[in-house]
Amino acid sequence: MDITNKKILICDDSVLARKQLMDAVKEIADGAIFLEGRNGTEAIELYKKEKPDIVFMDIVMPEKDGNEALSEIKAFDQDAVIIIVSSVGTQDQLKKAIQLGAKDFIQKPFEKNQISEIIELRLGGK
Amino acid sequence: MFTQFLGNYLLQKGIVTRDQLFNAMARLSQSHIKLGTIAIHEGLMTANEVDECLYIQTREDKRFGEIAVARGYLSEENVSDLLSKQTPDYILLGQNLVEDGIISYEDLERIIFDYKADNELYDLELDVENSGIVQSIIEKFFLMAEMPANDLNVMYLELMFNSLIRFIGEDFSPLTPMIVDEYPITFGVSQAVIGDRDYITHIDCDRETAIAFASRYAKEDFSEFNEYVIAALEDFLNLHNGLYIVNVSNQQSKNIELAPPEITEEGVLMGVNKCVDFPVAYPFGIVHLIVSY
Numbered sequence: 060m061d062i063t064n065k066k067i068l069i070c071d072d073s074v075l076a077r078k079q080l081m082d083a084v085k086e087i088a089d090g091a092i093f094l095e096g097r098n099g100t101e102a103i104e105l106y107k108k109e110k111p112d113i114v115f116m117d118i119v120m121p122e123k124d125g126n127e128a129l130s131e132i133k134a135f136d137q138d139a140v141i142i143i144v145s146s147v148g149t150q151d152q153l154k155k156a157i158q159l160g161a162k163d164f165i166q167k168p169f170e171k172n173q174i175s176e177i178i179e180l181r182l183g184g185k
Numbered sequence: 186m187f188t189q190f191l192g193n194y195l196l197q198k199g200i201v202t203r204d205q206l207f208n209a210m211a212r213l214s215q216s217h218i219k220l221g222t223i224a225i226h227e228g229l230m231t232a233n234e235v236d237e238c239l240y241i242q243t244r245e246d247k248r249f250g251e252i253a254v255a256r257g258y259l260s261e262e263n264v265s266d267l268l269s270k271q272t273p274d275y276i277l278l279g280q281n282l283v284e285d286g287i288i289s290y291e292d293l294e295r296i297i298f299d300y301k302a303d304n305e306l307y308d309l310e311l312d313v314e315n316s317g318i319v320q321s322i323i324e325k326f327f328l329m330a331e332m333p334a335n336d337l338n339v340m341y342l343e344l345m346f347n348s349l350i351r352f353i354g355e356d357f358s359p360l361t362p363m364i365v366d367e368y369p370i371t372f373g374v375s376q377a378v379i380g381d382r383d384y385i386t387h388i389d390c391d392r393e394t395a396i397a398f399a400s401r402y403a404k405e406d407f408s409e410f411n412e413y414v415i416a417a418l419e420d421f422l423n424l425h426n427g428l429y430i431v432n433v434s435n436q437q438s439k440n441i442e443l444a445p446p447e448i449t450e451e452g453v454l455m456g457v458n459k460c461v462d463f464p465v466a467y468p469f470g471i472v473h474l475i476v477s478y
Contacts, residue, residue, distance in 0.1 A: 072445055073423075075403055075416035119423065121445040146427025147443060149434040167424055168352075 062182045063090030066111035070096035070128065071144070072120045076167075080115055080144065083174040088182070099123025099131075106132045106139065113181050116161075118145040118152065126159060133160040140181055144169060186346055187275040188213070190322050192358030194300050196466075201287055203358075207468040209281035210356040218272045220249045222280040224259065225294055226272060232290035234258045274355070319343060330362035330461050340436075341429055342463060345474055348425040349465060353401045360464040360471070368454040368462060368475050374418045375449050376426055380433075380441035387454055387475040388422050394470030419446035 067084060069077045077095050084091060094109055096102040098120045106114065114132070118125035125143060132139045143156045148166035156164050162181070165173050192210065195201045201209075221235035230238075230253065238252045245252070250264040259267075279293040288296065323342050327334035349357055373389035390398065392410045399417030400407045407414050423446050430441040454460060460477040 073416045073420050075413050075420055078413070079403070119427075119443045119445050146424045148427065148431050151434065151440065167420075167427065 060088040060179065060183055061090055062088045062178065064092060065090070065113070065182050066092045066094060066109055068094040068096060068102065068105055068109070068111035068114040070099070070102035070105075070114065070120070070125070071117040072097050073117075076117065076144075080169075080174065083169070083171045084178055086171060087175040088178055097121075099125060099128030102128040103131050103135075107135060110136070112140065113178075114139065114141040115144050116141055118143060118147050118156075126155060129156065129159045129161055142177055142181075186319055186343075186350065187273055188278050188355060189346060189350070189358055191275040191278060191300060193360065194303070195282075195296070196358055197361065200292075200296065201282065203466055205282070205285065205287050206358060207356060207466075209278055209285060209287070210358075211468060212281050213274055213277055213355065216277050216281055218277055219280060220253070220264070220267055221290070222276060222283075222293075223267050223270060223272050224253070224263075225290060226276050226297070227267065227270070229263055229267070230258050232294045235290050326359065326362050326463070330364050330463075332362075332364065332459070332461055336437075337433065340432060341476070344429050344432065345425060345463070348421070348428065352421060352424070353398060353467070357465045357467045360466055362461060362463045365460050365462055366455065368460055368473075368477075370449050370452055370454055373449050373473075374415070374422055374446050375454075376419075376422050376446040377444035378426055378430070378441060379444060380430075380439060382478065385454070385477045386422060386426060387449065387473075387477070388418055389449075389454075389473040389475060390470060394467075394472060397469035398467070398472060415448055419448070422446055 069080050071077050081093050094105050094111055096105050100123045102114065102116060116125045116129060125145065129141050132141060141161050142163045142165060143161045144165045144167060145152070146167040153164050163177060192206050195206060196203065221230065221239060224230040225232055225235055238249055238256065238258070241252050242249055250259065253259040254261055254264060279297065282288045283290055283293055320339050320343065323339050324334035326342060327338055332338065346359065371389050371391050372395060373387050375385055375387040377383060377385050395418060396407050396410055396414050399414040402417045402421050403413065423443065426443050430443060433439050433441055454475055454477055460475060463474045464471050465474070
């Protein structure tokens with residue numbers, strides 16, 4: 060799939076988790092521009108500066124967590140496409156993420172096909 | 186999980202060394218259960234009868250089943266039933282130890298009997314991963330450490346063993362847990378679990394062990410201790426704790442949160458109440474799971 064110049068922001072405090080997500084995208088799509096954030100604060104700054112096409116966001120992060128970042132980004136841009144990727148897949152958390160405006164929720168460890176489905180759905184037709 | 190429990194039992198009783206156990210465990214995925222082993226497990230043949238058939242097999246070009254039927258130990262029906270049976274991995278571990286010459290079939294028969302007796306499993310079959318049995322064995326790990334085996338403690342350790350099997354590999358053996366006042370940190374990562382009762386979870390190991398552990402977790406071949414190795418340990422702990430709080434939330438409707446994982450490179454770990462170390466031995470080293478309450 061060609062997603063040339065589509066911007067993908069991956070926000071996770073784990074350098075390994077960011078790499079694994081990037082690798083999963085690269086396996087099925089070419090040309091994306093990756094942006095990386097290590098906490099919620101960096102995610103908000105990067106979002107405002109770069110206006111990425113899609114955001115993959117962890118929840119448990121230092122400084123500012125994913126829920127807060129999700130809420131602030133949605134306040135800034137209500138059309139932001141934010142996918143939560145977290146190990147904390149409780150019903151409460153799921154509800155909260157959807158209420159705050161997340162488009163989808165992926166429980167870690169993710170399967171590569173979950174990422175490819177989302178990329179196809181959210182970026183494939185554009 | 187019974188393979189890992191049996192490994193712990195064999196080590197505790199001094200029946201095998203750690204190296205012997207790991208050699209046998211390492212071949213689990215490539216080994217196939219033999220008809221003789223399963224016949225003993227099903228109580229259809231004695232160890233002596235199996236040994237006898239195996240001896241004949243070295244002199245006659247016949248299948249084990251044919252010999253056992255010819256000598257009246259098994260019927261044709263028994264053979265086809267046994268061939269279609271699914272046997273648990275722990276029996277395969279025993280068979281590998283027999284093939285390595287560490288124990289005999291007779292020893293294996295006795296060990297399984299003693300193991301069931303020690304764990305009061307007389308009326309229960311270990312064939313199925315029966316959660317009740319798994320939990321009763323895990324409770325014994327807490328008793329060994331003189332810790333209360335309450336529901337949440339048992340759930341946490343059961344999930345930890347499952348997470349290790351799922352993300353790192355089944356070739357480990359839990360060692361005897363210990364309560365300590367302080368735990369001197371080698372290298373590790375910590376994560377606080379915040380709920381009714383807060384506690385700190387911690388994974389500690391030496392750097393070489395961390396590299397091997399991380400390589401398995403990330404399915405990559407790390408050759409040096411770097412940020413990816415550290416991140417892999419953090420991710421494993423975070424993932425495991427995440428699974429735990431999902432379970433607690435589903436089963437007990439309790440709200441528990443996780444703090445971000447942190448790297449701990451020096452100092453001592455201590456709990457207001459207690460610090461319990463659950464070590465597990467992998468072929469590449471010992472990994473300590475420490476929970477401080």
